[in-house]
Amino acid sequence: MSSKYLPASNPVKSFWLTAEVDFKDLRSTEELPAEADIVIVGSGYAGSTMAYYLMQEQFSGSMVMLEARDVCTGATARNGGHLKPSLYYSHKSWKHRYGEKGAAEIVNFEHAHLKAVKEIIEQEKIDCDFVLTRSCDVHLTKTAEQDCIDNYYDMMRNPYITCKHDTQILFGEAAKNISHVVDSNVCVTFTAGQLWPYKLMTSLLRKCLEKGLNLQTNTPVLGTEKRAGKWLVKTSRGTILAKKVVFATNAYTASVEPKFENKIVPIKGMCSHITPENRPAHLNNTYGIRYDGADQDYLINRPDGSVIVGGAKKHIFPFKNLFYNVVDDSTLVPGSERYFDGYMKRFHTWDTTKATTDYVWSGILGYTDDSFPYVGEMPHEEGKFVIAGFHGHGMPRVLLSSKALAKAVLGKDKNLAIPSAFKLSEQRLKQTNNRILQSLGTPEAKL
Template identity: 30%
Template sequence: MTSSRSSSRNSIGGIEGGKAFPISSGMSLSHWLQSVRSSPLLDYRSTQDLPTTADVVIVGSGMSGTFIAYELLRQPNPPSKVVVLEAREFCSGATGRNSGHCKPDQYRGFVKYAKLFGEEQAKKLLDHEFKTWSKLVEFVEKAKVDCDLWVGDTFDVAMSPEVARDVVAAFDAYKAYGEKSAYGGKVDHINYISDPAEAEKVSRLKGALAIWSWKASTLFPWKLVAHIMQLCLDKGLHLQTWTPVSSVTTSGNRMWSVHTPRGVIPAPTVVYATNAYTSALLPSFARYIQPTAHMCDKVVPPRAYAGGHALQNSYAVILPAQLGAYTINPRCSADGIVLFDGWDLGRGKLEKYLDEDPRRLFDDSLNGFPAVTEAINELTSTALAGWSEGENAAGVGPVYAWSGIIGLIADTLPFVGAIPDSPGQWVCAGFHGHGMAHIFSCAPGLVTLMQGGSWAETELPECLQLTPERLGRIERKGLHFQP
């Protein structure tokens, strides 16, 4: 199996010659991490010395690892000692580096998923994403979490006839499935604007040809995870930041030894909430999870897009295949900063840069990449009506960018479940840049399995389960890593 972009990438996946690439301690600070520099959670250690024993060790303190810990500790008979190990600052991986967009796919992935897993599973996946989004919103609202939650209409915007044709085909295919299947496939909650003039007016994007909109959210992801972590600490969780795991080895008697520079923790249960970094500890996963660096840009809008004129929707702006796509997250319920993310126009040059040295795939120390920032400048100036009139004002425009590491999956879906032939080891990782729409369901699903429940009891789509059969299918089909 080879990467669709570079064969050199697939050969490493976090290791080279059996040696794991270290996680850079010189990471860039995302917009989120810049905003919480006084939080004691950043370098929190529950105890001065590393715990010498644990019932469960969770590797990773992002949304996945933290929510797994929360679900474990809220069970009727929780493990007595749960330890979360974080290589660097608390929640400084993918969760703390994304653009804060929780957007459930409601039709666009149906055709792709149907080809890979069948129409029934494709429908279950779309339902799963909507349920996950609903659970996240319900949790935040019920617990009154201070995380800048916004709920409103998100747009898919087609920017070329080719894209409009392909997206219409996906929309119609899903709608047709709903009409012929007892499982449904309803699109009543999706508003479709097919008139280009109306699409431009509603989206404020020059050249928009069509829009599909439905409910989604944006939020401050680090603050949400910090809230959940504090609940865990109140229940006795042990959190150890700046404690990278170098290896996990068997120690007999159904125990695992978790090795760190600060010592070794023996535990019967180990959970890998390591997303793109999974292959650094589980080398065989280099064939299934492909890390790749990604950029997100923080942009200060001009007067025409501030105050009462601020953007009021989140976007996926879909460009022709050779150009990719990008997302827009306007923090309209918070500071008004606009975050640009996605497979944007500058991606080609970024890909070339990454391919020159495979270690760059893990590099989240970038605090800007000129080609990406230039593409953002061009897009805002040419596509957003009126933006250019105030873009030269001091403090306006792209002011900062940072890199994060996405875990691409060969069949595009995360792995949830027991690691084959490793009793007591579990994984919830590889979210393909779409973790916000998966984790709030995948984490409790994994806990159900850890406590002896069946896959049916998780209520997750079967295609998310980590099984030898799924891994074998990926290898037999020679699937490529694609965004």
């Protein structure tokens, strides 16, 4: 474990954090409990849903959640709010690595999140601006267009993908008119969602608190040690002896578990909130806006007429020292603010609209070499579980991973119902490749 991977203490405020949460710095008890049945480290999407599903499984023992900062202030409160399954764009590479069945497992699992997220929001009656919609991927370079076409038809040929009927490719005038993006010659549309993730997670956490969860905010975990068949969880405020511990620490996992150094790499990303002066026609879709390689932006059209735009990767990826292995979300990447100003002019319904970029923030994503998270029990370390490394794409991956892992934590179902590519295995842990910079197209060491 290394304190250099702990979350920064003074993160930039994101638009999502304007929602008031009255337990944001709660410590349920003044002192940490000396012992607990389960300790969850992290209160983001993974930690909150883990607590929720453990309780859904009728777990009635003691549960403590330890959070380094105020509640849920990591990536979950700093993201694009875009629940967008990856259905086709990576298909060829996933098929190459995992075969047709393996690729289909991932695509079908991500698509299943649309129903699962909608269901949990409706069942629990959570107000989080959720909208089920269609996303539109536009491709603004020749290479991106060709990648799109190749991957789309490759995905359509995969007999194991059950959700392919939900995707449509459009060309020429149809692509421009449907997307509202002037330069878009090819677009792909499919079902997606958008929401206020911080509201969803804190609402779930509120329900867990009502059922007895002990939440300890502003309590960084510094490491764990095996002690008499249990896990001694060491924090800045003392220790807790836990029967089981779950690391829901995403980009920061190396701060609690050294085996993840160089395996889950903290990557700094940028996002913004843009408000129009006179509300233009509502955009029909959310968006993925692709350029060459890993360069892409994403956009959601909020119900109040404002938009969230994230990406600005042109300003980030060339500069390794500014974003790679960086946990500091207290500053912005220089140049990214300018990038978001005027961004909306590319949509022909916004081209004459004056708009203000009123929030720009940074956040830390947990990238992995193979682009998949690590979910499961640590090999040879009974009672220690990990759900982390969502590679900047957690919204369509975390919920059902958490649901499956909760069952495994309780010993109810050790065969995790998640894609094989997500499973935490000895083989994945031993593997020492790290091609993250290469995949982002970053020259090794600029700046």
